[in-house]
Amino acid sequence: MVALANIGVLPRPVHPTGVWSWLTTVDHKRIGLLYGATALAFFIIGGIEALIMRAQLAAPGQTIVSAETYSSLFTMHGTTMVFMVVMPAGAAFFNYLVPLQIGARDVAFPRLNAFSYWLFLFGALLMNFSFFVGAFPDIGWFGYAPLTSNEYTTTAATDYWLLGLQVMGIGSLSAGFNFVVTILNLRAPGMTLMRMPLFTWMTLIVAFLIIFAFPPLTIALTFLLFDRFFDMNFFNPAANADPLLWQHLFWIFGHPEVYVLILPAMGIVSDVLPTFSRKPLFGYPMIVFAGIIIGFLGFGVWAHHMFTTGLGGWANAAFAGSTLVIAVPTGVKLFNWLATMWGGSLLFKTPMLFALGFISMFLLGGLSGVMHAVVPVDTQQQDTYFIVAHFHYVLVGGSVFGLTAGVYYWWPKMTGKMLGERLGKWHFWLMLAGFNMTFLPMHILGILGMPRRIYTYDAEAGWSAWNAFISAGSLVLAVSILLLLVNIAISLRRGEKAGDNPWGAATLEWAISSPPHHYNFAVVPTVHSRYPLWDEEANVLEPPPLPPHEEPLMPAPSYWPLVVAFAIVMTFAGLLIWQWHALIGIAFMVVMALTGLRGIYGWVFEPLTVEAPEAVQAHS
Amino acid sequence: MYFDTTVDAHRTSTGLNNRKLLIWAFLGSDVLFFGTLIATHLLYRGRSLVGHTEDIFSIPVTSASTFILLMSSLAMVLALSGIQRGNLQTMRFWIAITAIFGSIFVGFQMFEFHEFVQEGLTPRTNLFGSTFFTMTGFHGAHVAIGVLWLWSIFFASFRWSAGERNSLNVEIVGLYWHFVDIVWVVIFGVVYLVGAYGAEDRILPPVSWFGG
Numbered sequence: 160m161v162a163l164a165n166i167g168v169l170p171r172p173v174h175p176t177g178v179w180s181w182l183t184t185v186d187h188k189r190i191g192l193l194y195g196a197t198a199l200a201f202f203i204i205g206g207i208e209a210l211i212m213r214a215q216l217a218a219p220g221q222t223i224v225s226a227e228t229y230s231s232l233f234t235m236h237g238t239t240m241v242f243m244v245v246m247p248a249g250a251a252f253f254n255y256l257v258p259l260q261i262g263a264r265d266v267a268f269p270r271l272n273a274f275s276y277w278l279f280l281f282g283a284l285l286m287n288f289s290f291f292v293g294a295f296p297d298i299g300w301f302g303y304a305p306l307t308s309n310e311y312t313t314t315a316a317t318d319y320w321l322l323g324l325q326v327m328g329i330g331s332l333s334a335g336f337n338f339v340v341t342i343l344n345l346r347a348p349g350m351t352l353m354r355m356p357l358f359t360w361m362t363l364i365v366a367f368l369i370i371f372a373f374p375p376l377t378i379a380l381t382f383l384l385f386d387r388f389f390d391m392n393f394f395n396p397a398a399n400a401d402p403l404l405w406q407h408l409f410w411i412f413g414h415p416e417v418y419v420l421i422l423p424a425m426g427i428v429s430d431v432l433p434t435f436s437r438k439p440l441f442g443y444p445m446i447v448f449a450g451i452i453i454g455f456l457g458f459g460v461w462a463h464h465m466f467t468t469g470l471g472g473w474a475n476a477a478f479a480g481s482t483l484v485i486a487v488p489t490g491v492k493l494f495n496w497l498a499t500m501w502g503g504s505l506l507f508k509t510p511m512l513f514a515l516g517f518i519s520m521f522l523l524g525g526l527s528g529v530m531h532a533v534v535p536v537d538t539q540q541q542d543t544y545f546i547v548a549h550f551h552y553v554l555v556g557g558s559v560f561g562l563t564a565g566v567y568y569w570w571p572k573m574t575g576k577m578l579g580e581r582l583g584k585w586h587f588w589l590m591l592a593g594f595n596m597t598f599l600p601m602h603i604l605g606i607l608g609m610p611r612r613i614y615t616y617d618a619e620a621g622w623s624a625w626n627a628f629i630s631a632g633s634l635v636l637a638v639s640i641l642l643l644l645v646n647i648a649i650s651l652r653r654g655e656k657a658g659d660n661p662w663g664a665a666t667l668e669w670a671i672s673s674p675p676h677h678y679n680f681a682v683v684p685t686v687h688s689r690y691p692l693w694d695e696e697a698n699v700l701e702p703p704p705l706p707p708h709e710e711p712l713m714p715a716p717s718y719w720p721l722v723v724a725f726a727i728v729m730t731f732a733g734l735l736i737w738q739w740h741a742l743i744g745i746a747f748m749v750v751m752a753l754t755g756l757r758g759i760y761g762w763v764f765e766p767l768t769v770e771a772p773e774a775v776q777a778h779s
Numbered sequence: 780m781y782f783d784t785t786v787d788a789h790r791t792s793t794g795l796n797n798r799k800l801l802i803w804a805f806l807g808s809d810v811l812f813f814g815t816l817i818a819t820h821l822l823y824r825g826r827s828l829v830g831h832t833e834d835i836f837s838i839p840v841t842s843a844s845t846f847i848l849l850m851s852s853l854a855m856v857l858a859l860s861g862i863q864r865g866n867l868q869t870m871r872f873w874i875a876i877t878a879i880f881g882s883i884f885v886g887f888q889m890f891e892f893h894e895f896v897q898e899g900l901t902p903r904t905n906l907f908g909s910t911f912f913t914m915t916g917f918h919g920a921h922v923a924i925g926v927l928w929l930w931s932i933f934f935a936s937f938r939w940s941a942g943e944r945n946s947l948n949v950e951i952v953g954l955y956w957h958f959v960d961i962v963w964v965v966i967f968g969v970v971y972l973v974g975a976y977g978a979e980d981r982i983l984p985p986v987s988w989f990g991g
Contacts, residue, residue: 267797336804344800346791370804374811382819382913391902391909393819398906399826408815760931 172716183716185269186677190276191255192573197280198248202640204287205239208232210637213597217630219618229614230297231316235287237300238320241420242327243283245554248562249423250279253338253362255573259668259675260356262347262684267340269714270762271333277724278330285728286323289316296320299612301413304379304394304405308386315735318387322731325380328373329727335369338362347667349686353447356666356689357440360447361426364454365419371458372415379408388734403468410461418457420554421521422450424561425492428514431568432496434664435511436503439690442495449488449495456485466534467541475534482532489525493518508662509583513564516591520556524549527602542612545605551598563590563643571661575673576654582646589639596632600625665690678711715769719762726755802951806958813962816917820910820970827905833974835900837891844887845967848922851880852960855953862949865941870949871933877956878929881922888919911970918966921959928952 172183181189212232215223224232254272258265266272289295294316298307307317342363346355355363382393383405392398394405433440440446462470462478470478496518505511527549531537540546570578609622616622660669669692671680688694705711729751737744793800825832854876861869892912895901902912932952939945 268801332808336801336808339804340797340800344792344795344797348791350791370808371811374808375815378812378815378819382909385902385909385913389902391913392906393909393913399828400906401822401826404819404822408819764935 172718180716182721183273183718185265185273185714185717185720187254187258187266187269187272188573188675188677188679190272191251191253193276194247194254194279195251197283198244198251201239201243201247201283205236205244206637206640208236208239210633212236213630213633215614216616216626218627219616219620219623221615224614226614227297228295230612231295233612234296234299234320238286238296238324240554241300241416242324243279245420245558245562246331247279249365249420250275250334252358252423252427252562252565252569253334253365256569256668257338257341257359257362258345259572259671259679260359260666261342261345261350262667262680262686263341263345264679264683264711265714266337267345268337269767270717270720271337273717274720274724275330275334275337277721278333278727279327281724281728282323282326282328282330284323285326285732286319289319292316292319301409302383302405303409304383304386305396305400305402307383307405308394309390315738318735318738321380321384321387322734325377325384326728326731328377328380330724331369332373332377335366335373338366339370342366347680347683347686350667353444354686354689356426357429357443357446358423358426361422361429361450364450365422368415368419368422368454368457372412372419375408376412379405379412382408384734388738403465406465406468407461410464411458413464414461415454415457417553418453420558421561422453424517424521424558424565425450427561427565427568428496428517429492430664430666431510431514431564432499433690434568434662435506435508435514436500437506437663438499438503439665440495441498441501442491443689446492446495449491452488453485456481456488460485463531463537466537479532479534483529486525486529486532493522493525508567509578509580509587510564510568510662512584512587513560513567516587517557517560517564520552520560520591520594524552524554524556527552540605542610543605544601544609544611547611548598548601548605551601555594555598560590566643568662569668570650571657572668572673572675574650574654575657576650577657577661578646578650578654582642582649586639586642586646589635589642593632593635593637593639597629597636598632600629600632604629660692665693667691676710678705678713681705681711712768714767717762717765719758719765723755723758723762726751726758730755796947798947798951799954802954806954809958809962812917813914813965816910816914817966817969820914823906823910824974827907830904830908831895831898831900832905832907835895835898836971836975837894838971838975840887840891841967841971844884844891845963847880847887848884848960848963851877851884852957854880855956859946859949859953862941862946867936867939867941871936874929874933874936874949878926878933881926881929881956885919885922885926888915888922892916914970915966918959918962921962925952925956925959928955 172179181193184190184193211224212229215221215229254266257263286296292315294314296302296316296319297314298312298317298320302317302320306312307321342355342359382391385391386393386395392400394400394402396402429440429446459481460478462474463482466475466478527545531540531546531549567578567583570576604622604625607622609616609620616626657673659671659673661673662669667684667686668675670684684691730748733744733748733751735744736747795803854873858870858873858877861867861871861873900908902908929952932948935948936945
């Protein structure tokens with residue numbers, strides 16, 4: 160076995176702290192924090208992009224940015240918020256919490272987990288790197304072909320967008336596989352499926368959505384890549400290609416993706432509400448099955464994004480029907496959440512406020528969504544600000560409020576410190592006010608006929624007052640996010656110490672210390688109910704921490720996930736070099752692909768765990 | 780040991796080994812990859828404006844390579860049966876046969892691609908060329924990765940004792956190999972046979988049924 164281990168030329172990393180410890184970590188908690196920090200950084204970038212757009216639109220006829228820059232701004236705002244903020248923020252919670260909630264010591268494949276994160280980060284950086292070569296992508300987050308083929312989009316920015324998204328997609332897929340196996344196989348004794356916390360349940364559904372929804376996107380991106388780089392014909396109308404093919408493939412991915420973004424928030428809220436209502440979740444199986452039904456139906460509604468493309472009456476009727484049907488399980492969840500609070504002793508702490516904000520704002524977004532199931536109504540609203548209002552109520556009012564509830568709820572578990580309650584309440588009320596000031600009037604503007612994606616408008620259109628109001632609202636929203644950052648900074652410096660279970664919650668993660676030991680559970684707990692901490696004493700579940708020599712053997716840090724992820728992103732980036740100089744590009748890609756292959760062999764033949772500290776020293 | 784790859788089957792686990800469940804999840808996802816490619820190819824059937832389409836197929840040649848690939852699956856089964864009975868020699872022999880048959884299949888495909896290009900069909904020629912080369916190329920890449928994987932197991936197996944964990948290594952590559960085989964059966968049937976012999980509108984409903 161030693162000989163095999165030596166096939167890995169790199170010695171095992173041994174740094175317990177510092178930059179290298181983070182670069183080589185395979186600990187699900189650290190990877191969760193990396194996802195969270197990256198998502199927060201991109202949240203600020205995507206937010207600044209939105210604020211520039213609002214500055215431009217604050218008054219008619221302004222020229223703060225050009226039409227071209229404006230196109231880049233809405234493209235990168237959308238792409239950033241979907242793929243680099245809400246998805247990784249969800250992933251941050253999956254990573255940190257799922258093993259804790261099911262009583263496991265890590266995910267099923269810790270190195271694959273690190274690999275997923277590095278692919279996500281490198282893909283995001285590759286896409287944003289286009290800024291430094293002179294052009295930001297300006298094709299919308301949906302990148303409709305044939306508008307994105309060579310004939311109409313000549314800048315390299317589209318290639319960066321394409322390649323970056325492809326790399327991030329591979330990262331999401333590998334994370335999806337990992338979490339399916341983790342949740343199905345690593346549950347502690349007694350943690351049956353129907354005893355799992357709701358957040359873990361929703362993660363399982365999201366993982367399945369990812370592994371089935373990303374392949375069509377990956378293939379569509381590959382088609383577009385072949386069209387753009389090798390002059391193939393997939394989206395070439397001159398060769399009689401179907402101009403709707405991209406839209407079909409993109410939205411077969413795109414609609415399940417909407418549920419990838421919202422289900423984690425639903426899971427968080429379903430865990431927060433019982434804690435602050437001091438009673439079990441009403442209709443637990445109903446919420447679980449509603450989530451599963453949403454996951455299934457999510458694959459059958461994609462054409463409601465295409466009602467105005469002329470699919471024909473039967474297709475429109477079928478997809479209008481399925482879109483109406485998918486509202487039902489969502490409604491079931493809402494009623495269950497309300498019934499959970501009914502008769503409970505409600506405690507309005509900050510996480511609870513954000514959960515309530517989620518329920519009310521997501522309800523509004525859901526209702527305008529049901530309106531779009533009606534084809535004639537949708538035809539009126541297509542490409543107007545009404546649509547912008549709708550999906551921001553779902554993605555900000557839904558996903559972001561839900562995820563923020565999660566931040567306030569689990570921050571004490573992750574850091575051992577509380578976030579300020581007073582500042583948190585200010586954050587909530589300002590965010591609720593700013594959010595509604597920004598997006599509620601967009602419904603009205605949409606009905607008045609203001610189209611999406613225009614960089615300016617005429618004063619005579621009569622949209623000026625509402626636009627000014629919206630821009631003011633966006634500043635309020637920005638201030639509220641600033642308060643979150645201040646709150647985080649204060650908490651990290653001198654936050655009030657949190658106990659193991661500051662909220663009196665019931666699920667397994669609250670049984671262990673805050674922050675948890677690197678091995679999570681000293682003894683793998685045995686679970687007897689859905690709410691173990693309410694039904695039995697915490698110390699039954701988690702005995703005091705172990706002395707160092709008795710600590711369980713945990714997966715050792717590894718360089719390979721980083722090496723392989725880097726090689727993959729560089730192989731893709733080699734195509735950009737190839738465009739500039741074919742020979743150098745091919746040589747670069749071959750070297751990088753071989754590095755990746757080498758890395759895979761290193762990874763496979765490297766043992767997951769290292770027996771004792773001496774063994775680590777021996778190799779270095 | 781907690782991270783042992785042999786998971787005890789209890790009520791809160793599927794009872795499948797983690798790595799085996801992972802490959803199943805991956806194959807489930809891979810179905811969608813191939814599904815998208817095949818669906819696009821069928822969508823574009825009969826829509827090419829210029830150049831060769833299905834008329835270029837040589838069914839006898841492709842039948843031969845299909846037969847070789849199917850026989851490689853038989854060899855794969857015998858390899859797994861070998862190591863499960865503790866016989867590493869048998870396993871290695873059949874693993875090598877599987878890999879060689881896989882390589883022959885890839886060779887046939889390279890020959891076929893070469894012939895098509897000689898006759899004037901490239902991925903740039905028409906819609907058929909784009910979808911055909913991408914779909915079969917994606918499948919060929921799967922076979923090539925499988926061959927590399929099989930040889931890796933072949934050489935690594937000289938350090939093995941015939942234990943449970945090592946038989947799992949063979950079983951997992953076997954699942955992958957059989958899956959890639961089954962996908963080829965679908966491609967051979969739907970793309971090659973129906974493409975070469977099928978009367979246009981009797982095998983598949985016309986595109987206009989779907990409003991296109």
